[in-house]
Amino acid sequence: MFTHRVEMQLRPDSFIQLSREIENTIMPFLRLQKGFQHGVTSVAPERSTATEDTYWDTREAAEAYNLTGYREVEKTLSAVVLSAPHASIFEVPNHPAA
Numbered sequence: 477m478f479t480h481r482v483e484m485q486l487r488p489d490s491f492i493q494l495s496r497e498i499e500n501t502i503m504p505f506l507r508l509q510k511g512f513q514h515g516v517t518s519v520a521p522e523r524s525t526a527t528e529d530t531y532w533d534t535r536e537a538a539e540a541y542n543l544t545g546y547r548e549v550e551k552t553l554s555a556v557v558l559s560a561p562h563a564s565i566f567e568v569p570n571h572p573a574a
Contacts, residue, residue, distance in 0.1 A: 477513070477531055477532070477533065477567075477568040478531070478532045478533075478534065478535050478537075478538040478565055478566065478567055478568060479529045479530065479531050479532070479538070479565070479566050479568050480529070480530045480532060480538045480541055480542055480546070480563060480564075480565055481527060481528070481529050481563065481564050481565070481566060482527065482528040482529075482530075482546075482549075482553075482561045482562070482563045483525070483526075483527050483561060483562045483563075484525065484526050484527075484528075484553065484556075484557045484561035484562070485524065485525055485557060485558040485559060486519075486523060486524055486525060486526055486556055486557060486558065487556055487557065487558055488524075490555075490556040490557075491519060491523040493555065493556050494517075494519070494526060494553075494556045497552050497553070497555070497556065498515075498517055498528070501552050502515075502528075502549055502552055502553075503515060505545070505548060505549065506530060506545075506549075509537075509541050509545050510537055510540070511532045511533045511534055511536075511537025511538070511540075511541070512530065512531075512532060512537070512541070513530075513531040513532060513533060514530075514531050515528060515529065515530040515531065516528075516529045516531075517529075531568065535565070535567070538565045539565060542563060542565060546563060
């Protein structure tokens with residue numbers, strides 16, 4: 477199991493818009509991507525930073541998403557972030573599905 481992690485600085489008062497975009501646009505898009513398993517969004521209590529972890533069945537699927545599909549997600553996120561999000565891929569050795 478691998479995760480594609482996106483760390484972002486949120487615009488002030490963009491939390492509700494971020495939540496809507498994830499639910500209505502990003503998650504439906506992700507469900508269509510090969511190898512996608514599920515995603516988890518974490519937002520800091522002060523709502524200025526957020527992390528989106530998407531889980532993939534293989535490294536190849538996570539990397540393919542990073543090279544192609546993630547560009548579409550970046551466009552969606554541009555309305556709620558202050559600067560370009562930072563994306564990286566990690567192996568998840570202790571995930572229940574791993």
